[in-house]
Amino acid sequence: MEEKLWLHSKMTYKTMNFKPATHEIKFTKLFINGEFVDSISGNTFETINPATEEVLTSVAEGRKEDVDLAVKAAREAFDKGPWPRMSGEARRKIMLKFSDLIDENADELASLEVIDGGRLFGQVRYIEIPASVETFRYFAGAADKIRGATLKMSSNIQAYTLREPIGVVGHIIAWNVPTYMFATKVAPALAVGCTMIVKPAEQTPLSSLFLAHLSKLAGVPGGVINVVNGFGNTAGAAVSSHMDIDAVTFTGSIEIGRSIMQASAASNLKPVFLELGGKSPFIVFDDADVDKAVELAVVGNLMNKGEMCIAGSRVFVQEGIHDVFVKKLELAVKGWAKGDPFDLATRHGPQNNKQQYTKVLSCIENGRKEGATLVTGGRPFGNKGYYIEPTVFTNVTDDMSIAKEEIFGPVISVLQFKTVEEVIKRANATRYGLASGVMTKNIDIANTVSRSIRAGAVWINCYIALDRDAPHGGYKMSGFGREQGPEALEHYLQLKIVATPIYDSPWL
Known part of the structure; x- marks a missing residue:
């Protein structure tokens, strides 16, 4: 692979030696x-293949x-x-x-x-x-x-x-x-x-x-x-x-x-x-590399069909590059290959389950009704499976449900802004605080925004920068505690003090 996805955005599998995978299910108890062991009641439930809607086992x-x-x-x-x-x-x-x-x-x-x-x-x-x-x-x-x-x-x-x-x-x-x-x-x-x-x-x-x-x-x-x-x-x-x-x-x-x-x-x-979970802001300033920002916005929202708690689903774009950003984003999303999850060329598979599929479609419909502009996507596709087209909305305002609620699906909302102070205030106007992204070449802006955003992660000129050595967790209603990194160990440890008196020591 050209570069690790957690630190980069390209999903390139061309050079990989793909081997046909087995579909045998061995363990169901x-x-x-x-x-x-069987359950005491003997009851079972079905698990479904979301690409075919067929019962697996x-x-x-x-x-x-x-x-x-x-x-x-x-x-x-x-x-x-x-x-x-x-x-x-x-x-x-x-x-x-x-x-x-x-x-x-x-x-x-x-x-x-x-x-x-x-x-x-x-x-x-x-x-x-x-x-x-x-x-x-x-x-x-x-x-x-x-x-x-x-x-x-x-x-x-x-x-x-x-x-x-x-x-x-x-x-x-x-x-x-x-x-x-x-x-x-x-x-x-x-x-x-x-x-x-x-x-x-x-x-x-x-x-x-x-x-x-x-x-x-x-x-x-x-x-x-x-x-x-x-x-x-x-x-x-x-x-x-x-x-x-x-x-x-x-x-x-x-x-x-x-x-x-x-x-x-x-x-x-x-x-x-x-x-x-989260409703993370991905903030793109006028001086950013637009192509790179578009690339990261796509991966930061559409990877795993948008079923990511860290998705940067509120894409704030400064007014000077807003229009060109949207045009490039539309092209990139339309080129996001959809299809069979086993095909290495596929970038977009089915939603995990029928309930989530229905929820995402409902959120998209709410976006339309609330006055956002649907740029691309927004519909189911295919003859079977829980597939939804990657979707982009523009003219999104902060009070719309698609800008406030975690959709957990392939929906990108683009919001326009003017100033640093404005976007910091708007980015923080959410009950969530899990992750965020900042695209800028200006170190002063990067430092100001990273210190001001109330979230557990601020990724500057990158996105989804997860690693086993980097603690991951949220502020506000995104939860508390951290996974990964040495900090994760603390959740599973108790601290005990053992004390012993020292008598007649010359060093006391």
Whole structure:
């Protein structure tokens, strides 16, 4: 590949050695205590291929009683099992084996993401899975570097701090990037010695089950990783409210994030770490490289069919280049290849599920009704599957729903502005604060805007600059807590102080 997509915008797969991917589905049960098992009720639910609208398979449906079993296994593994008591070196070796197995099975894992979530095979196989592998390797390297500090207290007391694993963690995963999300949540928790329950989204359970299988092959002991498929209002709610779960992480909507916090408060006051989406500004100043800005605006909104929490879906363009920017953007979007997710030439696949497909079309219709100008796209395409044309609106104002609400689909809203002060105020006029982009050659403008935008990330002359060493998370109602980077480890650690008196020391 010419350059890594997280740091650049080109999705170029021409030079890659593509191999036909297998479509076999091997794992459809729950994964509890190191074994694949049926749900207690015996109930199952169907998972759908969004490109064909056909049923792929039936998957075991976990409910509260299954979550109870998974938590019991995780609790036993934490309280009495080897994982938290292993040396960091031993955990590191197992995690590195796990990462190697993910790498070796990348074709199969990518195929599952395509058929289960409508992802592009090239994007998942050559970008996301390598990033997931490196995330496991990164945190494996941290496993033997969890340190405390020595304290000389003001009285004749010597003390030191211990950083200990928080316990049993519940990870509730969204459907848009399930493999990468599994890695960002599971890897740091494993590194410090936690055990866990993973509740994948009901729309995309297959990759998490396959990863659970690989974890067992790697030598992760039974009970350390458990996967309970199921629905949010049953399995997810059971995880959030469980008295024997010590922390919960969640990626998804504000509404569900709020309910998880309420469940935590009503049960054992477990800490909750949330990433709740965004409506990120992508700001293009008059002096910017217009072609580069257009390129980044397209990728920053249309990659993964717009199903990205970090999408720069409010594109603010300064008035001096607005018209030329829009013309170039229209051409670029029209050239964004649509079609079969397994075709490496395809840039745009189907929306993940029918509910999301319907929502995106409704948002587009609202944009029309509110007076925005539809430049291109805005319609379904194809004879089957949840395909929506990449869409661009201009003459968008801040009070329109397409400028305020997270659409989570291939819709770009272009808004015009005059001054730096104006665009900072408008960019911050949102309940979200996850990411942002700034395109300018003026270092003073770049510094001013980056200091003024209330968001967890400001990307200057680039977009989607994600990396395993860079903490990712939001301000305001985009949530709190950080994934990736050393900061991610803190969610899974408790801080303990141990104090000892010192008697008759000549140095006191």
